[in-house]
Amino acid sequence: MKTRKSLFWLLALLLLVVPLAAACESRIxxxxxxxxxxxxxxxxxxxxxxxxxxxxxPLIKSLDVTLQSGYVxxxxxxxxxxxxxxxxAMTFRLDLGVSGGHxxxxxxxxxxxxVAVEQNRVDVWNQTIANRLENLAKRRPNTSLQSVSIxxxxxxxxWQVSK
Numbered sequence: 001m002k003t004r005k006s007l008f009w010l011l012a013l014l015l016l017v018v019p020l021a022a023a024c025e026s027r028i029x030x031x032x033x034x035x036x037x038x039x040x041x042x043x044x045x046x047x048x049x050x051x052x053x054x055x056x057x058p059l060i061k062s063l064d065v066t067l068q069s070g071y072v073x074x075x076x077x078x079x080x081x082x083x084x085x086x087x088x089a090m091t092f093r094l095d096l097g098v099s100g101g102h103x104x105x106x107x108x109x110x111x112x113x114x115v116a117v118e119q120n121r122v123d124v125w126n127q128t129i130a131n132r133l134e135n136l137a138k139r140r141p142n143t144s145l146q147s148v149s150i151x152x153x154x155x156x157x158x159w160q161v162s163k
Contacts, residue, residue: 036161037146040137041154047072050136051094054128061087067152071095078112088113092122094129096155101144103157105130 027039042050048065051074055063063076072094077087092110096103105126110117134145137157147158 031160038143038159038161039156040159041156042133042137043154046136047133047155050132051129054132055125056128060090063090067150067155069152070150072150072155092117096130096133096148096150098145098148101146103130103134103145103148105133 029037029039031037044065044067047067048063051065051072052060052063057078059079059081061077061079063074066073066075074090074092074094076090078090080086080088090112093108095106095108097106098104107122107126107129110122110125138145138159143159143161145157146160149156
């Protein structure tokens with residue numbers, strides 16, 4: 001029976017590691033209760049790509065993500081709809097957190113050319129960013145997000161994989 005259980009965990013580990021290796025860096029440890037703790041690190045480039053695709057705005061021509069201590073600073077250029085030769089500055093702050101084992105995203109101070117972005121658009125961005133970032137790092141249905149941390153060097157998420 002022990003061999004079967006060990007084989008199960010080895011297979012589970014492989015199914016978790018292979019997709020994560022392609023998406024982001026990960027570190028796996030076994031907890032005292034037999035579950036696994038998986039720490040994934042998302043690169044700045046992966047984060048930038050995920051945020052840009054989450055905004056789903058073809059008028060955004062450039063987007064820069066800067067990791068700060070505890071949050072992400074996002075700046076960019078958005079082409080004007082009625083005058084494609086001009087662009088407006090776009091900025092917002094992104095805070096990430098954990099609620100109920102899932103990633104949360106909270107955008108604040110979202111502005112385009114100094115004008116606040118309407119809240120319903122920000123709400124959609126929040127949900128889409130959280131979903132896409134979680135899917136980037138999470139590869140198993142029995143995985144629960146435990147923590148997220150942002151430093152100037154990295155975005156790190158810690159997951160618990162239960163039996």
